[in-house]
Amino acid sequence: MPYYSLGLEGSANKLGVGVIEHPLEKIAAHNHANVLSNVRDTYVTPPGEGFLPRDTARHHRNWVVRLIKQALQEANIRPDQLNCICFTQGPGMGAPLQSVVIAARTIAQMWDLPLVGVNHCIGHIEMGREITGATNPVVLYVSGGNTQVIAYSRQRYRIFGETLDIAVGNCLDRFARTLRIPNAPSPGYNIEQLAKKGRHLVELPYTVKGMDLSMSGILEYVDSLAHDLFQGKKNKQLIRADGSKVTVEDLCFSLQECIFAMLVEITERAMAHVGSREVLIVGGVGCNERLQEMMGMMAKDRNGSIYATDERFCIDNGIMIAHAGLLAFRTGTRTSLGQSVCTQRFRTDEVFVSWRDD
């Protein structure tokens, strides 16, 4: 009988539940994992507002039972067939994480199953590798809370570069708030659509520091430009070369061009450093087609290739937690009830990668 696990994810405003099946023998190119179900519910706030921990936690508590039932039903799996319950142990927002951990502990005790705590970032990386078939890529992990360039070495996913202040998704989300554009399906998606109509590049600060980058200054800068634009204040930066006025679309376009160029640059630096030709993009911002396109051009210049997934696996989901958790479970990892405390700070390189031996 194959292995089955159920994964629960709720580190930010998405609540995800997934059931995965691993065939016996080692997971490899010819021995794929099967996604049996992958359901998600997103807590969406009105335009101009972000999601607060307390409200997000309440959303997760209200939905978690329904989603678990739905996931099991879609997968056509009974609780007694499962091998383990996997949950996000961190990093993330405290209150939402806690709500989901409580749900995980409850069903684990009800159904008498072992618990496996999973690092959220590791979940993204392992699912990305499984779906795309990339063997040993440099990973760019970009989401609302994280911005990291990661490469594998001796059983750890090591962080080569990361943001020194806010994450790229956070930067985009907060700019969307300034513009008061809808948060559904996601603020970043709406910025991407506006950016497609932008043509004029407004000069923004470009802040790459070695392999790290900084984005809070860029956000402040583009925010103040947007305020000037809305209030009709005179600003040289808001006049195009042909004398016409800069639009909101131009600002979205410029913001994307600037921060994505920074991301691609640090990724390229990491690829040159470790001598890799594969690059994998994971995390919510990884859905952005312009980012994928830019990364593809960089990879082409290095005779390399790019791997990316779609919104089912890029955006936070339960299936990646189920997958990474099951990999750990199969190499002997268990999280006892006493150890199942979640943490807001949980670095990618703290996890010992027992399931890889290359």
Added chain:
Amino acid sequence: MSSAIVAQAQSYLSGIPLDVISQGAEAVVFLTTVHPYLSGSMHPSDIQNSSKYIIKYRPPKTYRHEVLDKQLTKSRTAAEARLLSKLYTLEIPAPKLIALDAPHGMIWMEYLGFELPNGQISSLKNWLWYLEKQQEGNTTASIALADSVKQVLILVGQAIAKLHLQDIVHGDLTSSNILLEQKKEGLQPTLIDFGLSSYSPLAEDKAVDLYVLERALTSTHPVYSKTYNKWLLQGYEETYSKKTNNKRKYTEVSKRLEDVRLRGRKRSMLG
């Protein structure tokens, strides 16, 4: 590497032979045999190698918006060239600047280094690897930790200190960005690749500079890195201690270095 990049570089330098030595993230390094404006055997007397020159080329990045790309290439190339000429006037060992074409992202500079007995270029990394290889299986003699190694690492520390005393931080110190040269007084280290350098009076930035090198040594020379690093800091301190008012600066940097080590350059992140 993409042949389009070589073709593009060649189109700016018609008739000049180009051999690719390495491709980094940002630039491609070419080796050429001719001087940009002197012909035949003519060459400036203070240039070490009259038959070899280095061309560092920052190719256009197709993924970047054209306006942004041109501006970045031009400003970074010009900044690097400015820094090289500054180092020359300060008499800090570095490759000498020969020519600059900032809009096309090209810098010509002096060729430094020599071939090690195993045929590789004499970077500190290659030299240490070469010695470490010899050390393997030899328990009687100390090769990887010989006095000559100690001497070179102390000199490296001194070179970094000289840079820092001028408020310049290198930004990308690794053992492959340090070249060794054969001089009368023995092996002399020279720092290269100032592509990420900047001016900073802060002890923090200098400490990070040292920490980056420390980490690079740990990952490339894991067995001996502790001793190497000790020698390096010894040399660093020596240069700072030559003047009494620099001693205070040294204490500041070394205190900061301990802080940086503790926080591991990267703080714990909120998810």
